[in-house]
Amino acid sequence: MKIVRTSAFAALLCACGFIGSALAQDHHNMQGMDMGNMGSMNMAMGGDLVKLGDLEISGAFAKAMLPGQPVGGGGFTVKNNGSTDDRLVSVTSPTSGEVQIHEMAMQGNVMKMRQLKDGIIIPAGQTVELAPGNLHLMFQKVKTPFKQGDKVPVTLTFEKAGKVDLVLNVLSAQGK
Ligand SMILES: [Cu+2]
Secondary structure, eight states, X not given: OHHHHHHHHHHHHHHTHHHHHHHHHHHHHHHTSOHHHHHHHHHHHSOOOEXXXXXXXXXXXXXXXXXXXXXXXXXXXXXXXXXXXXXXXXXXXXXXXXXXXXXXXXXXXXEEEEEOTTOEEEOTTOEEEOOTTSEEEEEEEESSXXXXXXXXXXXXXXXXXXXXXXXXXXXXXXXX
């Protein structure tokens, strides 16, 4: 049983290997930034503010993909102004065969990534950021690799607030 779990995890790392290292790099870069600048940077680089019930979604972006890169990464920020928790259940995009919700965390010097099949809880009164180095979207079976300046349409489904369409602005492969 242990062997099966280990090999399945290795396969996931392998498929997302490139993104893993790129995101790990960003993770280090971001540690050097002060959080005061992060908010304004998100506003400037992301898509328009989208409201869905009690939720406010902003800073939607995807990263440009390099030649041969099999998967794409992206994210957004969601703020829950309501008094009850909500949950990001799923994400779809006509650009991709599948969009997975992933979580990354540093364990020692190793960046580990796993799919969150139950989605992400958006707690009442809190803001959750899907960004490199942490929670993020992983685009699988991308039909045409994302290029800087492209717009990537996605549909988000929340447990309580329902569905909303969003456009991710494609930034450089470095996420700038
Ligand atoms: Cu991932």
